[in-house]
Amino acid sequence: MIPLLSLLILIPIAGSPISYLLVKRDRETGVFATLAIALVTLVVAVYSFWYVYANTPALGTYGLMEDYQWVSTPGFAVDLLFGVDGLSSPLVLATAALTVFAVVGSRRLVNRSSPPYFALLLLFEGAIMGVFTSLNLVVFYVFWELVMIPMFFLIGVWGGDRRRYAAMKFMIFIFVGSTIMLLAFLAVYLDVSPLSPTFDIPNLAGHIPDGLQYLPLLASFIGFAVKLPIVPLHSWLPDAYSQAPAPVAVLLAGVQSAMGGYGIIRISIGLFPHAAAQWAWLFLLLGIATMLYGAVVALMAKELKRMFAYTSMNHMGFVLFGAFATVISGNALGMEGAIFQMFVHAFTAGSLFMVAGYIQQQAGTTEISQLGGLRNTMPRTAGLLVAAAGGAMALPPFASFLAEIAVIAGGIAANPYTAVVVIVPVLTGGYLLWMIRRVVLTPSPESFEVKDMPWTDTVTLALYFVPLIVLIVFSSLLFSPAAPVAQWVVHLVGGA
Amino acid sequence: MGGPLGWRRLKTDFILFAAVVLGAAAIGLPFFQLSKRRDALPGCILAAALGAAILLVALNTVSPQPVPEFGSLLSSDTLGGLFGLITLSVTLGVTVFSIPTISSRANGPLYYSLLGFSALGMLFLSFAADLLILFIAWELMSLPTYALAGFDKTREESNEASAKYAILGALSSAIILYAISLSYGLSGSTQISSVIRALGANSTDPVSMLAILLFVVGFGFKMSVVPFHMWVPDTYEGAPITISTLFAAATKKAGFVAAIRVVLAASTLYVVTQNPIFTIPNIFAVLALVTMTLGNLAALTQKSMTRLLAYSSIAQAGYILIGFVIYSYSQANPAYAADATLGMTGALFHIINHSIMVSAAFLAVGLVLIGTKRADLGVFEGLAKRAPVTAFTLSVSLLALAGVPPLNGFWSKLLLFLSVVSGPFAWLAVAAVLNSAFSVAYYVWIIKRMYMDEPENGEKLNEPLIYVVIFAVLAALMIGLGLFPQIGVAFSQNAVPSILSP
Numbered sequence: 001m002i003p004l005l006s007l008l009i010l011i012p013i014a015g016s017p018i019s020y021l022l023v024k025r026d027r028e029t030g031v032f033a034t035l036a037i038a039l040v041t042l043v044v045a046v047y048s049f050w051y052v053y054a055n056t057p058a059l060g061t062y063g064l065m066e067d068y069q070w071v072s073t074p075g076f077a078v079d080l081l082f083g084v085d086g087l088s089s090p091l092v093l094a095t096a097a098l099t100v101f102a103v104v105g106s107r108r109l110v111n112r113s114s115p116p117y118f119a120l121l122l123l124f125e126g127a128i129m130g131v132f133t134s135l136n137l138v139v140f141y142v143f144w145e146l147v148m149i150p151m152f153f154l155i156g157v158w159g160g161d162r163r164r165y166a167a168m169k170f171m172i173f174i175f176v177g178s179t180i181m182l183l184a185f186l187a188v189y190l191d192v193s194p195l196s197p198t199f200d201i202p203n204l205a206g207h208i209p210d211g212l213q214y215l216p217l218l219a220s221f222i223g224f225a226v227k228l229p230i231v232p233l234h235s236w237l238p239d240a241y242s243q244a245p246a247p248v249a250v251l252l253a254g255v256q257s258a259m260g261g262y263g264i265i266r267i268s269i270g271l272f273p274h275a276a277a278q279w280a281w282l283f284l285l286l287g288i289a290t291m292l293y294g295a296v297v298a299l300m301a302k303e304l305k306r307m308f309a310y311t312s313m314n315h316m317g318f319v320l321f322g323a324f325a326t327v328i329s330g331n332a333l334g335m336e337g338a339i340f341q342m343f344v345h346a347f348t349a350g351s352l353f354m355v356a357g358y359i360q361q362q363a364g365t366t367e368i369s370q371l372g373g374l375r376n377t378m379p380r381t382a383g384l385l386v387a388a389a390g391g392a393m394a395l396p397p398f399a400s401f402l403a404e405i406a407v408i409a410g411g412i413a414a415n416p417y418t419a420v421v422v423i424v425p426v427l428t429g430g431y432l433l434w435m436i437r438r439v440v441l442t443p444s445p446e447s448f449e450v451k452d453m454p455w456t457d458t459v460t461l462a463l464y465f466v467p468l469i470v471l472i473v474f475s476s477l478l479f480s481p482a483a484p485v486a487q488w489v490v491h492l493v494g495g496a
Numbered sequence: 497m498g499g500p501l502g503w504r505r506l507k508t509d510f511i512l513f514a515a516v517v518l519g520a521a522a523i524g525l526p527f528f529q530l531s532k533r534r535d536a537l538p539g540c541i542l543a544a545a546l547g548a549a550i551l552l553v554a555l556n557t558v559s560p561q562p563v564p565e566f567g568s569l570l571s572s573d574t575l576g577g578l579f580g581l582i583t584l585s586v587t588l589g590v591t592v593f594s595i596p597t598i599s600s601r602a603n604g605p606l607y608y609s610l611l612g613f614s615a616l617g618m619l620f621l622s623f624a625a626d627l628l629i630l631f632i633a634w635e636l637m638s639l640p641t642y643a644l645a646g647f648d649k650t651r652e653e654s655n656e657a658s659a660k661y662a663i664l665g666a667l668s669s670a671i672i673l674y675a676i677s678l679s680y681g682l683s684g685s686t687q688i689s690s691v692i693r694a695l696g697a698n699s700t701d702p703v704s705m706l707a708i709l710l711f712v713v714g715f716g717f718k719m720s721v722v723p724f725h726m727w728v729p730d731t732y733e734g735a736p737i738t739i740s741t742l743f744a745a746a747t748k749k750a751g752f753v754a755a756i757r758v759v760l761a762a763s764t765l766y767v768v769t770q771n772p773i774f775t776i777p778n779i780f781a782v783l784a785l786v787t788m789t790l791g792n793l794a795a796l797t798q799k800s801m802t803r804l805l806a807y808s809s810i811a812q813a814g815y816i817l818i819g820f821v822i823y824s825y826s827q828a829n830p831a832y833a834a835d836a837t838l839g840m841t842g843a844l845f846h847i848i849n850h851s852i853m854v855s856a857a858f859l860a861v862g863l864v865l866i867g868t869k870r871a872d873l874g875v876f877e878g879l880a881k882r883a884p885v886t887a888f889t890l891s892v893s894l895l896a897l898a899g900v901p902p903l904n905g906f907w908s909k910l911l912l913f914l915s916v917v918s919g920p921f922a923w924l925a926v927a928a929v930l931n932s933a934f935s936v937a938y939y940v941w942i943i944k945r946m947y948m949d950e951p952e953n954g955e956k957l958n959e960p961l962i963y964v965v966i967f968a969v970l971a972a973l974m975i976g977l978g979l980f981p982q983i984g985v986a987f988s989q990n991a992v993p994s995i996l997s998p
Contacts, residue, residue, distance in 0.1 A: 070981075071907070071982050071985055073841070073982075073985050073989050074837070074989070075834050075837055075838050076838055076911065076914075076985065141901065142901035142902050142906070145901045146901065149895070149900065152943075153947060156947065157947060157948055164944060164948045167948065168941070171936070175898075175900075175933055175936045175940075176933040176934075176936075179929050179930070179932055180929065182913070182929060183917070183925065183926065186914045186917040186925065189914060189917075190917075
């Protein structure tokens with residue numbers, strides 16, 4: 001059998017130096033080669049997504065498993081253990097798709113042409129694939145950290161005016177969070193059984209003694225909370241998202257934040273269910289706080305990218321909220337909604353940042369007060385901005401609608417009073433419409449010389465909406481593989 | 497009376513052969529001073545001798561000579577092999593790196609001769625099984641480096657570095673000698689294994705505690721453990737950069753092997769029963785905590801790259817001590833035997849890794865220093881444009897020092913932290929992890945300067961092929977051991993049992 005998951009990681013990582021050398025010789029060829037590598041990865045990702053959909057693994061098991069020995073000495077063993085289930089396969093697909101989009105978008109938007117840029121994009125993709133597919137805590141950590149290095153350079157070298165500050169802040173926040181997370185992984189190693197210590201998630205899940213779960217839960221949660229991000233660990237986010245070049249911001253908001261949500265579900269809840277259930281209300285409230293905070297700050301934002309950064313934060317709050325609603329109520333809907341939300345958020349956030357990137361390139365600014373009248377000057381861009389905002393507002397026919405409905409319904413199952421979070425989509429709709437009014441519908445300021453985006457780019461940007469619309473019709477593509485994941489969590493927590 | 501007997505039983509073997517090769521080179525090289533010609537030949541001779549010695553030590557490590565045949569002065573074990581390989585390889589790297597700059601100088605051959613003697617001292621020290629040979633090797637290693645630290649004799653800082661180092665070095669030698677005489681008084685022997693037994697038998701005697709403490713202090717100077725670290729930043733900054741590399745990557749490790757052979761082995765028998773606070777593991781734990789914390793805090797505030805690396809190397813010594821803590825603790829608490837093996841494996845692996853990482857970092861700084869005569873942080877701005885290979889090597893080494901996977905430093909730190917995370921020293925694991933997180937700030941800050949800031953002066957720096965080759969080897973080692981850690985972990989683990997069988 002073909003080792004599909006290894007290919008998923010190795011194709012982009014091995015493609016990275018190839019891309020570097022080709023872009024160095026000739027930019028156009030290199031970009032197309034990079035695109036080809038990303039497309040091949042996408043094919044593998046689509047197949048593994050389809051495989052999980054068609055052969056959904058039973059509770060607590062994984063599909064397409066691979067196992068290789070990495071380090072093995074008496075007392076210390078690390079296996080390269082890979083597998084996917086209904087939680088990881090959508091994220092693998094979203095990563096592969098967004099990387100393709102980012103490569104396409106970078107062709108025009110990243111002018112400071114330097115060969116390492118595309119190589120770093122591919123390295124980043126390979127590392128994220130590793131995060132989503134590895135089932136060994138050390139391997140997971142290795143990929144988790146590996147994600148950070150290309151991103152540090154992508155923000156710091158190719159970003160906006162304050163890129164150095166943003167890159168350093170990003171690096172320090174993420175690194176501190178992840179080293180704290182490492183403590184949790186170390187602590188569980190010897191806990192399961194003193195005879196056969198293991199880092200393998202499938203062997204750890206359900207076998208960690210209840211009393212030893214609290215501190216590792218907290219430590220791991222801090223690491224994931226920084227990435228998601230969760231109030232009050234979010235202060236790196238607006239800088240990183242707004243300073244990164246648009247295609248990189250797409251990846252940051254679209255898939256890097258999903259790493260946090262993935263980690264919380266797979267590890268914080270999956271390995272420490274007892275402690276998670278005890279403290280579930282705390283985390284649920286943190287989720288609500290993140291949603292509200294993101295929405296309120298976005299409302300006050302004066303600049304498009306910052307507004308979208310906080311929008312992304314507010315949407316990721318739903319993931320935390322939904323996941324812990326299921327932990328509390330035992331109703332699978334919340335977590336299914338959370339998984340759905342991570343997938344659709346990749347595309348809604350991605351499209352917002354990409355459009356903002358085009359506006360930045362043409363108008364030279366994304367300050368809302370200096371923009372206006374895009375309806376007349378850049379009709380295609382304006383149309384895409386409205387569509388992207390519609391996706392972020394969770395308006396039908398975009399599937400983000402289903403995700404938010406599922407999460408809120410899951411919350412109601414935990415406690416009817418949590419229905420107040422309905423205010424968040426209302427606020428989101430409000431400020432995005434207000435933004436559209438100011439940016440698209442006003443008369444354009446004088447001496448506003450812009451060109452609309454070319455048709456080719458309009459079409460590629462429109463592709464962001466394809467999964468959103470497909471999923472509202474075929475929502476079972478995500479919901480049915482996600483169901484066993486959520487039921488497994490309910491089972492681990494102790495089945496309410 | 498192990499000492500004199502040992503001489504009679506000593507037989508020819510790989511290690512002696514290696515020592516003869518090195519010694520012959522070191523003794524012969526000064527004769528090149530007689531000739532007026534100054535070329536790369538002396539450096540190449542020393543490099544060849546070191547290469548041969550490395551090969552011989554490697555052969556001995558693969559198939560060790562039986563110990564009884566070896567006399568009781570040297571113990572031919574994997575632990576010695578590990579340290580012998582590290583110290584000789586670093587000296588080889590330093591020698592090759594010195595060839596372009598030192599060869600043309602008037603006293604070039606002497607430089608190589610001194611390096612050779614120091615390497616010989618480290619070779620003996622790695623395998624020492626007797627306190628007398630340990631002390632002689634210690635001096636043989638140290639005395640040439642006092643002169644080497646002041647080798648740029650026209651530079652004031654170099655003189656200061658040499659003086660400071662020599663005075664504190666002499667002090668540490670005196671302390672070690674005092675500890676040796678105390679333990680001789682207790683045991684009537686200089687054989688390390690008998691000394692340890694005697695210390696264990698008299699564990700309630702304050703004299704044996706004093707002897708052990710004095711050993712810790714004496715070796716602590718070379719290991720650059722806080723509070724015996726004062727000479728480190730000044731000496732690393734003032735000495736020629738190649739010699740700073742030797743200090744950080746080789747003589748420091750020799751200090752560790754001495755500490756492992758004497759103090760750590762002593763902890764196996766020396767169990768303090770009367771006072772539960774003042775125990776060897778607790779002493780190590782406090783030293784580890786203070787060393788890593790102060791090292792990292794001080795590194796953050798430095799303006800000069802060499803001083804920053806000096807403090808970083810102090811901090812790394814603190815991580816290594818974690819292995820010592822759990823190992824000595826497990827001797828009285830056998831339940832922690834598995835953790836102790838993990839911890840010492842991590843410590844030994846981190847010693848290997850640190851030699852590689854810090855050599856790469858210092859030599860990369862060395863290239864910048866040769867090209868610009870500066871090593872303040874400002875000169876690193878935009879280095880990626882001026883010297884891409886150097887900037888890349890330096891970045892890899894800094895990330896490895898920070899413990900970022902998949903580089904070699906990650907694995908050894910992982911093992912070290914893992915060994916103490918469950919048990920009475922869990923606080924040390926937390927402190928070490930927080931330190932590690934904290935240290936990334938200054939490591940990454942330099943990477944930011946190199947890749948994201950604009951250079952003041954866009955002139956390209958010359959990167960001679962020989963340096964590029966050294967950098968490539970070191971970077972390949974850091975990445976290779978990170979991707980395939982099995983070799984390093986297994987090798988370090990094989991060396992752990994030798995601590996207990998002197």
